Amino acid sequence: MPWSNRVSWIALLLAFLAALLFQPEYSASDVLSSHGNVLLLTAHPDDECLFFAPTIQAVTRANTPVYSLCLSIGDADGLGSVRREEFGRSLDVLGVPKDRRWVIDHPDLQDNFTKYWDAETIADAIYPYILSHNISTILTFDADGISDHPNHKSLPAGATYLLTHRSTELPTLPRLYSLITRSIIPKYAGILAPIASKFSLSQERTFPVFDAHISQLYRALQLAFTPNPNTKTHVSPQPVLVSGIPEYLTALQAMRAHASQLVWFRWLYVLFSRYMWVNEWVELRLDD
Numbered sequence: 683m684p685w686s687n688r689v690s691w692i693a694l695l696l697a698f699l700a701a702l703l704f705q706p707e708y709s710a711s712d713v714l715s716s717h718g719n720v721l722l723l724t725a726h727p728d729d730e731c732l733f734f735a736p737t738i739q740a741v742t743r744a745n746t747p748v749y750s751l752c753l754s755i756g757d758a759d760g761l762g763s764v765r766r767e768e769f770g771r772s773l774d775v776l777g778v779p780k781d782r783r784w785v786i787d788h789p790d791l792q793d794n795f796t797k798y799w800d801a802e803t804i805a806d807a808i809y810p811y812i813l814s815h816n817i818s819t820i821l822t823f824d825a826d827g828i829s830d831h832p833n834h835k836s837l838p839a840g841a842t843y844l845l846t847h848r849s850t851e852l853p854t855l856p857r858l859y860s861l862i863t864r865s866i867i868p869k870y871a872g873i874l875a876p877i878a879s880k881f882s883l884s885q886e887r888t889f890p891v892f893d894a895h896i897s898q899l900y901r902a903l904q905l906a907f908t909p910n911p912n913t914k915t916h917v918s919p920q921p922v923l924v925s926g927i928p929e930y931l932t933a934l935q936a937m938r939a940h941a942s943q944l945v946w947f948r949w950l951y952v953l954f955s956r957y958m959w960v961n962e963w964v965e966l967r968l969d970d
């Protein structure tokens with residue numbers, strides 16, 4: 683094949699990819715249509731951007747107020763005061779205003795790769811925020827914590843503790859959603875992740891019946907491969923939020939606010955991680 687011909691094929695392919703990836707795409711999702719305030723609960727400054735950027739932007743775009751509560755200043759390497767500032771700048775980029783974001787620095791909730799956080803301590807720490815901002819949806823990690831960090835893994839148990847032990851003290855009982863941890867290959871699928879997710883979302887629209895079977899199968903497989911014996915879960919249809927290219931670039935820009943964290947392997951992460959593009963959620967139901 684002549685050289686110029688090859689170049690035009692590549693250009694065509696790139697144009698096709700750009701067209702495919704440009705727009706964000708969201709499944710009909712109760713995360714987005716929740717008429718109330720949404721709280722994103724994270725463990726360390728930069729989680730909001732490394733894992734949850736598609737969701738923050740999607741919910742904000744749906745005109746639902748997003749609040750962001752980070753339970754530590756990320757002081758494992760002594761950089762806590764810097765990282766607290768970085769958290770603010772990152773959320774400036776992602777669109778969560780100053781009066782809707784907080785970082786807690788609690789002696790029993792310190793950034794530590796070897797420590798699980800106590801569920802009751804977490805529940806006590808988040809309770810005042812839930813109450814005073816009338817939070818109706820809590821979004822956080824699942825029990826596998828995406829990156830296997832025990833601080834991440836502690837959060838759904840803490841939120842569950844709050845909803846089960848202090849439900850009578852809350853005027854509205856928030857719904858709780860976990861970000862699904864995928865196995866290693868889909869997790870680092872990079873740009874293939876939004877392509878595959880968009881493909882399956884478009885199938886859902888075109889072949890709803892067919893897709894009901896596929897998604898049942900998918901859920902069954904998911905339960906088989908990521909068993910989660912610690913939390914009582916009820917799996918309901920999963921909200922899927924896929925960023926477009928502008929949202930991905932916004933997430934990259936927010937990541938640049940976390941200058942203290944931008945060592946080479948984090949650049950690799952932002953290039954290959956599914957979570958920079960795609961967030962899949964599952965609701966944790968406490969009643970069954």
Ligand SMILES: *[C@@H]1O[C@H](CO)[C@@H](O)[C@H](O)[C@H]1NC(C)=O
Nearest residue numbers: 717718719816817818853854
């Ligand atoms: C709290 O939010 C719920 C919706 O989740 C709403 O029905 C209720 O009126 C709100 N309460 C206050 C005091 O704003």
Ligand SMILES: *[C@@H]1O[C@H](CO)[C@@H](O)[C@H](O)[C@H]1NC(C)=O
Nearest residue numbers: 757758759793794795796797
């Ligand atoms: C993390 O916890 C371990 C054990 O509890 C402790 O030895 C270590 O010093 C802690 N690390 C930091 C950075 O606080």
